[in-house]
Amino acid sequence: MFSATKIREDFPILRRTVHDRPLVYLDNAATTQKPRQVIESLVRYYETNNANIHRGIHTLSVEATEQYEAVRGKVALLIGAPSNDSIVFTRNTTESINLVARSWGDANLSEGDEIVLSLMEHHSNIVPWQLLARRTGARLRYIEVTADGHLDLDMARQLIGPRTKLVSLVHMSNVLGTINPIGEIAGMAHAAGARFLVDAAQSAPHLPIDVTGLGADFLAFSAHKMLGPTGVGVLWAADGLLSEMEPFLGGGEMISLVRQDESTWADLPHKFEAGTPNIADVIGFGAALDYLAGLGMPAVREHERNITAYALDRLGALPGLNIHGPSDVDQRGGAVSFSLEGIHPHDISTILDSRGIAIRAGHHCAQLLMRALDVPATSRASFYIYNTEDEVDALVEAVEAVQRVFNGVSHRTAV
Amino acid sequence: MVSATEPLFDDLYRETLLEHYRSPRNRGRLEAPTHHAEGLNPVCGDEIRIDLRMDGDRIAEIAFDGQGCSISQSTASMMSVEILDRPVEHAMAVQQAFEAMLTAGAEPSAILGDLEALQGVSKFPVRIKCALLAWKVLAESLKSPNKEETHD
Numbered sequence: 388m389f390s391a392t393k394i395r396e397d398f399p400i401l402r403r404t405v406h407d408r409p410l411v412y413l414d415n416a417a418t419t420q421k422p423r424q425v426i427e428s429l430v431r432y433y434e435t436n437n438a439n440i441h442r443g444i445h446t447l448s449v450e451a452t453e454q455y456e457a458v459r460g461k462v463a464l465l466i467g468a469p470s471n472d473s474i475v476f477t478r479n480t481t482e483s484i485n486l487v488a489r490s491w492g493d494a495n496l497s498e499g500d501e502i503v504l505s506l507m508e509h510h511s512n513i514v515p516w517q518l519l520a521r522r523t524g525a526r527l528r529y530i531e532v533t534a535d536g537h538l539d540l541d542m543a544r545q546l547i548g549p550r551t552k553l554v555s556l557v558h559m560s561n562v563l564g565t566i567n568p569i570g571e572i573a574g575m576a577h578a579a580g581a582r583f584l585v586d587a588a589q590s591a592p593h594l595p596i597d598v599t600g601l602g603a604d605f606l607a608f609s610a611h612k613m614l615g616p617t618g619v620g621v622l623w624a625a626d627g628l629l630s631e632m633e634p635f636l637g638g639g640e641m642i643s644l645v646r647q648d649e650s651t652w653a654d655l656p657h658k659f660e661a662g663t664p665n666i667a668d669v670i671g672f673g674a675a676l677d678y679l680a681g682l683g684m685p686a687v688r689e690h691e692r693n694i695t696a697y698a699l700d701r702l703g704a705l706p707g708l709n710i711h712g713p714s715d716v717d718q719r720g721g722a723v724s725f726s727l728e729g730i731h732p733h734d735i736s737t738i739l740d741s742r743g744i745a746i747r748a749g750h751h752c753a754q755l756l757m758r759a760l761d762v763p764a765t766s767r768a769s770f771y772i773y774n775t776e777d778e779v780d781a782l783v784e785a786v787e788a789v790q791r792v793f794n795g796v797s798h799r800t801a802v
Numbered sequence: 803m804v805s806a807t808e809p810l811f812d813d814l815y816r817e818t819l820l821e822h823y824r825s826p827r828n829r830g831r832l833e834a835p836t837h838h839a840e841g842l843n844p845v846c847g848d849e850i851r852i853d854l855r856m857d858g859d860r861i862a863e864i865a866f867d868g869q870g871c872s873i874s875q876s877t878a879s880m881m882s883v884e885i886l887d888r889p890v891e892h893a894m895a896v897q898q899a900f901e902a903m904l905t906a907g908a909e910p911s912a913i914l915g916d917l918e919a920l921q922g923v924s925k926f927p928v929r930i931k932c933a934l935l936a937w938k939v940l941a942e943s944l945k946s947p948n949k950e951e952t953h954d
Contacts, residue, residue, distance in 0.1 A: 730872075731846075731848075731870055731871035731872060732871075733846050733871040733873075733929070733932070734815075734871050734872050734873075737811065737814065737926060737929060738811045738815070741811040748846075749845065749846060749847070750847060757847075763847035763849075763869055763870070764846060764847045792811070792815050792820065793820065793823075793872070
């Protein structure tokens with residue numbers, strides 16, 4: 388049975404205090420904390436297995452290679468990928484998207500072609516396409532966001548057409564929490580003959596995902612937002628795409644034969660993993676995937692749905708507090724952005740931090756969305772498997788303290 | 803009840819600061835500024851614009867507007883009060899004393915006036931840039947006479 392209280396015991400950092408208060412960590416959309424199983428797997432690797440992979444004959448290298456490659460299978464299981472060879476390890480979601488922009492985009496886009504994005508994209512799903520557009524003469528089009536935080540699907544239908552070569556969209560918004568109708572958009576993209584990239588940085592950690600069911604051609608996400616170490620990202624690509632793509636980075640590990648003027652490439656997926664990869668952290672990511680598999684992604688989703696519903700309910704009852712994004716928990720995940728009338732998010736974050744509560748304040752790497760919402764910045768609380776309703780209560784109490792400070796009622800008692 | 807357990811942010815959000823944030827002085831635009839500049843903290847989105855009307859070396863009029871956190875906006879308000887109708891040299895002396903208080907731990911100097919209320923910011927390194935933004939824009943505006951004026 389899923390128990391956040393029991394899960395907390397596996398996370399050493401959750402025992403620390405911040406400014407003499409117990410840490411309340413509500414910045415999980417930025418990065419999650421790590422269970423001791425992940426931390427121990429890193430220590431175990433360095434203490435007993437450390438070696439370079441894929442080319443050694445000696446025992447340590449063979450063991451390290453087996454452990455590293457086994458994680459590909461765990462990733463395939465998580466996202467329902469039919470083959471391990473379609474999974475490339477990168478540094479993070481950003482690098483995965485840049486890989487597609489370079490290796491697929493440079494060869495497939497030219498002047499007059501269009502790339503369709505949305506106004507709720509993270510900068511990592513905007514800037515690589517701006518650079519590609521500059522290199523190729525392609526044009527960016529943006530699907531707008533409705534007042535209640537959904538993609539404007541009518542506009543999507545208008546924008547996605549014969550000129551569209553690529554649609555690249557976020558699965559779950561890191562600001563609004565919105566879960567986008569990926570299947571529907573995939574249908575539009577494919578009907579137009581375009582490829583479809585799904586930025587799953589916020590969804591892979593929180594939702595059961597099945598790549599074939601989603602209709603994606605590319606899927607990108609990061610290990611560190613799902614209990615794993617920093618420095619590991621994943622790119623999955625549909626059958627046949629990776630084999631026709633040129634390499635992203637050149638170097639060791641990605642070649643078959645090297646001659647003076649040219650080389651041939653290693654088999655997939657190694658063609659896209661130049662140089663010594665982040666072996667230890669990939670293996671640590673494997674421990675994170677084991678941990679999530681033990682809980683079951685449907686149970687992870689259910690817990691987050693419950694705690695998000697509780698948070699929306701309690702925060703929504705505060706006067707002067709405006710929640711951005713869908714109110715229906717079936718259409719959203721656990722990233723809850725809000726604004727307080729007349730109070731800047733950085734002031735909110737500072738006061739919350741003084742009570743040990745970590746939230747994010749700012750533009751969340753989504754400046755286009757901030758402009759669409761007409762706010763300079765928002766405050767964001769985001770939940771994961773170890774967060775409890777007591778922590779939501781602490782957040783609500785702290786927000787009330789912020790309002791007392793700023794709404795003119797002196798927060799000092801009479802002396 | 804609350805104050806006994808909130809020493810940290812009590813020290814930051816002093817009543818003087820909150821009062822300037824709620825009721826800023828010299829907020830708006832000037833009709834005939836001789837100098838103007840604007841500045842932005844891209845990370846947090848704080849924005850400040852400053853208009854000056856200089857009379858020789860004297861800051862005869864000042865107005866600011868913009869948006870952002872209480873620290874950036876209240877600093878601009880307090881700064882405008884302290885430097886209005888004063889020579890540039892005085893404004894520079896206030897700025898030096900202010901920066902010394904925030905970044906070098908100096909005791910607040912008497913010339914700071916209400917700006918002394920921002921002493922608590924020194925304990926919040928990530929917020930110091932909020933308090934320095936208005937001063938940065940002031941320095942920039944002093945270097946930026948309006949083109950029309952210079953042609954006169």
